[in-house]
Amino acid sequence: MTSRIFKLLSADSVITTQVRYKFSRGKPPLIARNLEQRIAEMEYKDPNLYYKVDIGFPLQKNQISNLRKQWIEEVKACRENPELEKKALLNQLSIDMDKIREVWLLTDAPYDIHRVAKHYGIFDDLYEDAYFYPVIPLTIDYDFGHEELLARVYTGNLIKSFEAEKAPNVSYEADSNSFYTLLLTTPDGNYSNPEFEYCHWFIGNIPGNDVSKGEEIIDYLRPIPAKGIGFCRYIFVLYKQDKKIDFSEYKKDKPCLNLVDRNWKTYDFIRKHQDYVTPSGLAFFQTDYDPSLKEFYHKTLEMELPIYEYDFPKPFVKPQVWFPLKEAFNKYLDRYRDPKQINKEFLLKKLKKEHPFKFPDPPLKYPNAHPIRGYVPSWLKTEIQKERLNQGRILDCK
Numbered sequence: 346m347t348s349r350i351f352k353l354l355s356a357d358s359v360i361t362t363q364v365r366y367k368f369s370r371g372k373p374p375l376i377a378r379n380l381e382q383r384i385a386e387m388e389y390k391d392p393n394l395y396y397k398v399d400i401g402f403p404l405q406k407n408q409i410s411n412l413r414k415q416w417i418e419e420v421k422a423c424r425e426n427p428e429l430e431k432k433a434l435l436n437q438l439s440i441d442m443d444k445i446r447e448v449w450l451l452t453d454a455p456y457d458i459h460r461v462a463k464h465y466g467i468f469d470d471l472y473e474d475a476y477f478y479p480v481i482p483l484t485i486d487y488d489f490g491h492e493e494l495l496a497r498v499y500t501g502n503l504i505k506s507f508e509a510e511k512a513p514n515v516s517y518e519a520d521s522n523s524f525y526t527l528l529l530t531t532p533d534g535n536y537s538n539p540e541f542e543y544c545h546w547f548i549g550n551i552p553g554n555d556v557s558k559g560e561e562i563i564d565y566l567r568p569i570p571a572k573g574i575g576f577c578r579y580i581f582v583l584y585k586q587d588k589k590i591d592f593s594e595y596k597k598d599k600p601c602l603n604l605v606d607r608n609w610k611t612y613d614f615i616r617k618h619q620d621y622v623t624p625s626g627l628a629f630f631q632t633d634y635d636p637s638l639k640e641f642y643h644k645t646l647e648m649e650l651p652i653y654e655y656d657f658p659k660p661f662v663k664p665q666v667w668f669p670l671k672e673a674f675n676k677y678l679d680r681y682r683d684p685k686q687i688n689k690e691f692l693l694k695k696l697k698k699e700h701p702f703k704f705p706d707p708p709l710k711y712p713n714a715h716p717i718r719g720y721v722p723s724w725l726k727t728e729i730q731k732e733r734l735n736q737g738r739i740l741d742c743k
Contacts, residue, residue, distance in 0.1 A: 402585075532578065563595065573634070
């Protein structure tokens, strides 16, 4: 007996037992890869074959260094100001958010907007192997009828379709002697070909920052996300032109209500005009389906409302057996019956207790104290007790 105990407690036996237990559930934690490592391996691309090309304007780093020198001087001046210290102790300091935004637009805005756009897959869906840093800030406001409120486009914020029903007001800083192109496209929810986008707005040859004087190639179309597909991205991109360009090949009749005519490919557009067009500004928002789109699809676009629903698989029902053990008789048989027939029986049972001129019978004060007379099968006895206690499937009848 003693020899058996020593064999069980020996080092070799313990190691064998541990290895057998670990490998029965997979590799040990120190060897197995975690979820992050597996995703990185699945999404790995050879940098020699798959690399991104910057097609935008270079960033001005000298301006950032000059601003940092000004910040250092302002910090020193604030530390020597006793009045600011008193206001800080009394919680009376106020921060000018407009000034902070101006500084952000001059310094970190291109990096932050680029990072957010990369997270949302903007560059992958529009330019594939290219990217750019938006050096020109865009101010895009939707006026949806409210006197004091505007729906402004930032980087991925939510704007409903009825708020973006009319063309927005677009402003930016630019030289009056230059030309620009403004495009609004969406890579999500193309009904004819998923590889294409929809062009919702195309204005070319804009003189400076006066968008109203630009050539409207494709008129504005409100966002049209389908029901059931979630949020869709709508992307504004501002391109700077080296010269005036003839966009007559893209021009569509107004109003352009045929969605096939609005099929668009930003990659083909930038590839054709890459010698004269450079992306310089970026802003985008997200939107999803709202009830106002139903009338717009039917009356304006003259098409049915596209609805996407998930087709759930039917629940698995194991094959019947001759003698099911430890299962309720009625529930077991109802599993293989038509659900409509079961609902019909419950409805008739409910209507049987209803009377147009009489009140229903009062519930029993002590339900389990009343005996069940005569011979009753066990499964039926259980159903009667549940009915008295208002439990189980009897709730479907009430």
